[in-house]
Amino acid sequence: MELTIVTPEGEAFRAAVDRVVFPGTEGEFGVLEGHERFLTPLKIGQVEILQGGATRLAAISGGFADVGAEHVVALVDTCELADEIDVPRAEAARDRARVELDKLSPNQSEEHSFKMQEQALHRALVRLQAAGR
Amino acid sequence: MANLKDIRRRISSVEKTQQITSAMRMVAAAKLRRATDAIVAARPYADRMRDTLAEVAASGGDAQHPLLEARAEVERVEVVVLVSDRGLCGAFNSNVLKAGEAVAVEREAQGQQVTLTLIGRKANDFFKRRRAEQIGKSVTGIARVEYGHASEVAGYLAERFVSGEADEVVLAYSEFVSTMTQTPRTTTLLPFAAGGDAEAGDGDEKLPYDIEPSPEKLLQILVPKALEVQIFRSMLENQAGEHAARMTSMESATRNTEDLIESLTLQYNRARQAAITRELVEIVSGAEAL
Numbered sequence: 539m540e541l542t543i544v545t546p547e548g549e550a551f552r553a554a555v556d557r558v559v560f561p562g563t564e565g566e567f568g569v570l571e572g573h574e575r576f577l578t579p580l581k582i583g584q585v586e587i588l589q590g591g592a593t594r595l596a597a598i599s600g601g602f603a604d605v606g607a608e609h610v611v612a613l614v615d616t617c618e619l620a621d622e623i624d625v626p627r628a629e630a631a632r633d634r635a636r637v638e639l640d641k642l643s644p645n646q647s648e649e650h651s652f653k654m655q656e657q658a659l660h661r662a663l664v665r666l667q668a669a670g671r
Numbered sequence: 672m673a674n675l676k677d678i679r680r681r682i683s684s685v686e687k688t689q690q691i692t693s694a695m696r697m698v699a700a701a702k703l704r705r706a707t708d709a710i711v712a713a714r715p716y717a718d719r720m721r722d723t724l725a726e727v728a729a730s731g732g733d734a735q736h737p738l739l740e741a742r743a744e745v746e747r748v749e750v751v752v753l754v755s756d757r758g759l760c761g762a763f764n765s766n767v768l769k770a771g772e773a774v775a776v777e778r779e780a781q782g783q784q785v786t787l788t789l790i791g792r793k794a795n796d797f798f799k800r801r802r803a804e805q806i807g808k809s810v811t812g813i814a815r816v817e818y819g820h821a822s823e824v825a826g827y828l829a830e831r832f833v834s835g836e837a838d839e840v841v842l843a844y845s846e847f848v849s850t851m852t853q854t855p856r857t858t859t860l861l862p863f864a865a866g867g868d869a870e871a872g873d874g875d876e877k878l879p880y881d882i883e884p885s886p887e888k889l890l891q892i893l894v895p896k897a898l899e900v901q902i903f904r905s906m907l908e909n910q911a912g913e914h915a916a917r918m919t920s921m922e923s924a925t926r927n928t929e930d931l932i933e934s935l936t937l938q939y940n941r942a943r944q945a946a947i948t949r950e951l952v953e954i955v956s957g958a959e960a961l
Contacts, residue, residue: 625753
């Protein structure tokens with residue numbers, strides 16, 4: 539089964555894999571070869587790629603997955619494999635988002651920026667989690 | 672005839688200009704390469720996004736999304752003008768600015784209200800003087816286009832469209848045809864057109880996808896993303912076009928300085944020769960007078 543992860547900045551991953559676990563909006567789901575074709579949205583989270591006995595992790599931010607029997611394609615905003623994650627940068631992003639979140643309150647007028655910062659924090663945390671293992 | 676010193680000074684000043692223009696040309700060429708690489712890298716994502724959206728829109732049947740709905744009556748139009756931050760790139764920016772201004776004038780003639788979203792400092796400079804009160808958002812200082820820039824703009828436009836502050840969103844940008852050609856274009860961003868070709872297919876479309884949890888939910892995610900992708904692509908094309916235009920205009924500027932230096936050198940030599948002749952005549956006639 540071939541897994542391709544595509545971002546707007548280019549292809550982030552393409553290789554034959556044995557199994558992959560995606561963070562779907564309706565919960566995590568695993569895909570093995572020969573899966574029925576389906577399309578589903580993804581949320582910010584970790585992708586678990588099982589490749590010849592070894593597990594690789596990647597941090598993605600939202601997108602969707604197009605699952606087929608032989609090909610699985612994930613279109614996501616960003617994707618970083620665990621060993622590519624820039625930990626200091628993720629930490630800086632996390633701290634920045636926390637500071638911003640402290641200043642804002644989730645009320646009407648600031649709802650939009652609050653959500654933006656919340657997502658930024660979420661992304662940073664997922665990155666750190668993926669890199670940490 | 673100008674004196675020797677003046678001509679010499681002009682030659683050295685033109686030479687300095689030439690150094691600058693040829694350096695700018697080389698920088699632009701390097702940046703152009705990077706910019707076209709970015710366009711190529713973005714293509715698989717954009718293509719897949721378009722195909723998927725077309726398929727979902729076609730198979731979902733009655734699945735709807737607010738960004739896809741055309742308004743019966745268009746009263747307010749948001750004109751997005753996308754240009755570069757910097758000048759010295761020929762007519763690249765002014766072509767797009769003119770196209771944007773033309774859309775605004777045309778829509779106003781139809782009695783519609785026009786608001787502006789400007790990307791690139793040159794757009795801000797241009798419209799600040801003539802339509803300052805219509806500028807709603809102005810984005811400047813993008814050194815290198817990233818997806819985040821596009822999604823921010825897309826989010827802003829989608830919000831304005833959904834809330835009814837804009838009934839239609841039109842984009843004026845410059846299409847990157849080739850290094851030599853960049854064509855100013857205007858295109859409708861919203862209401863979003865979900866991939867025309869798949870929709871044109873006959874009515875009994877098969878449903879190849881099992882869509883989880885539902886086509887509606889998926890469209891909610893897909894449509895805003897497709898808008899982001901379209902804006903991202905326009906921004907990338909704009910970036911490549913800017914560098915291409917700067918490269919060609921700096922190339923011709925460098926060529927002009929060469930011509931100028933040549934004709935100034937000729938003038939200089941003539942003046943020098945004239946001065947020598949004059950001195951000789953003076954010496955000879957001085958000798959004769961003795």
